[in-house]
Amino acid sequence: MSERFYDKQLPNGLLLLGQKMEQVSSAAMTIIVPAGAAHDPAGLSGAASIVNEWAMRGAGERNTRQLNDALDSLGCQHHEAVRSDHVVFSTAQLSRNLDDVLGIYADILLSPRLEDATFEPSRALIAQDLESLEDEPAHKCSLMLRERFYPRPLGANVYGTVESLAAATPAALREHFGRRFSPEGTILAVAGDIDWPALCERAEQLLGDWAPTGAAGPAIEPPLAGIEHLTKDSAQAHIGLAYATVPLSDEQYYAARLAGMVLSGGAAARLHTELREKRGLVYHVSASYHSLKNCAGVFAYAASRPELAQQTFDMTVSEIRRLADGIEPDEITRARTQLKSALIMQGESTSARANALASDWYHLGRLRSLAELSDAIDATTATDVLQHVRDHPARDFTVLVIGPKPVDTGILEQ
Numbered sequence: 001m002s003e004r005f006y007d008k009q010l011p012n013g014l015l016l017l018g019q020k021m022e023q024v025s026s027a028a029m030t031i032i033v034p035a036g037a038a039h040d041p042a043g044l045s046g047a048a049s050i051v052n053e054w055a056m057r058g059a060g061e062r063n064t065r066q067l068n069d070a071l072d073s074l075g076c077q078h079h080e081a082v083r084s085d086h087v088v089f090s091t092a093q094l095s096r097n098l099d100d101v102l103g104i105y106a107d108i109l110l111s112p113r114l115e116d117a118t119f120e121p122s123r124a125l126i127a128q129d130l131e132s133l134e135d136e137p138a139h140k141c142s143l144m145l146r147e148r149f150y151p152r153p154l155g156a157n158v159y160g161t162v163e164s165l166a167a168a169t170p171a172a173l174r175e176h177f178g179r180r181f182s183p184e185g186t187i188l189a190v191a192g193d194i195d196w197p198a199l200c201e202r203a204e205q206l207l208g209d210w211a212p213t214g215a216a217g218p219a220i221e222p223p224l225a226g227i228e229h230l231t232k233d234s235a236q237a238h239i240g241l242a243y244a245t246v247p248l249s250d251e252q253y254y255a256a257r258l259a260g261m262v263l264s265g266g267a268a269a270r271l272h273t274e275l276r277e278k279r280g281l282v283y284h285v286s287a288s289y290h291s292l293k294n295c296a297g298v299f300a301y302a303a304s305r306p307e308l309a310q311q312t313f314d315m316t317v318s319e320i321r322r323l324a325d326g327i328e329p330d331e332i333t334r335a336r337t338q339l340k341s342a343l344i345m346q347g348e349s350t351s352a353r354a355n356a357l358a359s360d361w362y363h364l365g366r367l368r369s370l371a372e373l374s375d376a377i378d379a380t381t382a383t384d385v386l387q388h389v390r391d392h393p394a395r396d397f398t399v400l401v402i403g404p405k406p407v408d409t410g411i412l413e414q
Contacts, residue, residue, distance in 0.1 A: 003369040006196045007361070013212050014183035016203055017357045017367065019191040021350060027095040027192035028350035030358045031105060032086040035180035037156040038218050039085075044168055044176070045153075046160020048082045049126045050119075051177050056080060057118035060107030064118060067104065076101050082158045084150070084292055085362075087181075092351045095193035099202050106206035109181060119170045130159040137238045137402050138284075138303060145240040146290070148224040149297050149398040155223070182213040187361055191353035227399040229406035236283065237309035237403030239302045241316060243394045245289065247296040248363040254339075254380045255388035260289045260298060261335035262327055262385070263320065268334055270319050275302065281312045287320070293363060298394070306404045313407045320394045324386070332382045343373050 006018040040047040057064040071078055074097040081088045089108070093101050133140040146155040159165075188207075190199060245256045264271045264287035271285045287300040300320065304312040346352050347370055360367050397412055 003371070005357075005367045005369075007367070008200050010183065010204055010208055012183040012208065012210055013185070014203075014207055014210065015187045015361065016200055017187060017189040017361055018194055018196050018199060019353055019357060019367075020194055020196065021192050021353065024192050024350060025095060026092060026350050027098045027190055027194050028092040028354040029090070029098065029102065029105075030187075030189045030351075030354040031089040031109070032187050032189075032358045032362065033089075033109070033181055034086055034185035034217075035177075036083045036086045037158040038153045039180055039215075040153070040156060040160070040164075041172070041176055043164060044160070044172060045156055045164040046126055046130070046158070047164075047168060047173055047176050048087055048180075049129070049158050049160070050123050050165070050168055051173055052080050052082050052087050053125055054114055054119060054122040054173065055108050055112040055177070057122060058113035058115065059104070060111050062104075062107070063113070067108075070104055071101070074100055084154050084156065090351065090355065098190070098194070098199070102202060103206060109186075109207070110210055112177070114170070114174050114177065116170050119173070123165060123168060126159055127162070127165050130162065130165065133159070137232065137234065137236070138301065141238045141240045141301060141400055141402050142299065144228075144230075145242050145299060145398060145400045146297075148226065148228065148400060149242040149299075150292065150295060151223050152221040153218050154220070154292055154295070179213055179215050182215055183207065183210045184212045184214070187358045189354045189357035189361075191357060192350035223398070225396070225398045227409050228401070230400070230402045231404065232402050233404055234402075235305070236303050237306045237312070237401065237405075237407075239300075239304070239309060239313055239316065239403075239407070240400040241300045241313075241320075242297045242398045243320075243396060245296050245298050245392055246388075247294055248291040248359075249293075252384075252388045252391070254376050255384045256296075256392070257289055257339050257343075258332065258335045258377070258380055258385045259323055259327075259389050260287060261338045262331045263287045263298075263323060264300075265335055265338035269338075270322070270331075271300070271302075271316065274319050275312065275315050279311075279315070281308050281315060285312075285316065291363070309401070309403060309405070310407050313401075313409070314411050317394075317397070317411050323389045324393060327382050327386055327389075329382060332385065335385075336377050336380075339377055340374060343377070344370050347373070 004020040
């Protein structure tokens, strides 16, 4: 059965997207607002995370408890997140409750209370998230690597810094909310058992008067890049490497994803096989693809004992580079299976589809069906993958190491 997609843009710039999914009684909604960490005001990094938490502490006529009780009474499973470009609100509920849930989120978007009394608890939670990174070096390594790899401020740490969180005030963040939360660039995507005409009517009734602010995007500066070592007296060394690849909108996107799966798509993939199974160097090793709108990277991570860190680093770089020497047919077969599992099987849920609709339109300006994804993956050959790897060689690595001693990065010059 063909997939049915819908789109409509309201006069104020808000974009509505929909997908009718048969044989489900639920509906999922994803709202992405262009107010992510890259848009934090100068000196107030972490602002998006505080605002995201603060806006959920009462909106319209409801205080914090009343808002949460209202969502719970509707059986709404909800999640809020901050990414580089966007603040993201995600919900899943029975389709008959979608209208009421949308009404609550319209209040959150248009009339959050943002009261002084709820500001400090919101800031304190983000401060705790920042502090907890000291106990989660793998997560810290990932965040700091992206911060160094991407052009600034696109990789900004969503939790900010101790100093920037301390500098945040209710007045400054209210002003930031009023400027950044705008229908321009906001996408509301719904997937599941939906009545598209009724949904459009309801959305226009609730959000049609939302006034655009005309806020500009961030000024982009070159990335920090380079090599950094953070001394930490620990039983593990945490090694992160990143190098550039093609973004989601590029014609070689599927080849890039399959290359990543050959490298790190399950227990039979190269990094796991060579570093963990054959040599026992690492507790964990992986590489993942990540794309922003106009730039993307492959981010590799390995955790080993400090005395094995140098060998781990050298082997990780060598295995990444070895992709260009050739790829076996059975590796591509496994990679296709892994990529289909990642992009298609999980994409059959209403929540995953709502997220995919918003992501596709943001990155591509159109919507991709599951059939298109499957056909594109099947059509990408080992030759295509090898050509991509050679067209976009792993070089100019950004490196971050957290552990007792630095590693010698001389192999990067070879």
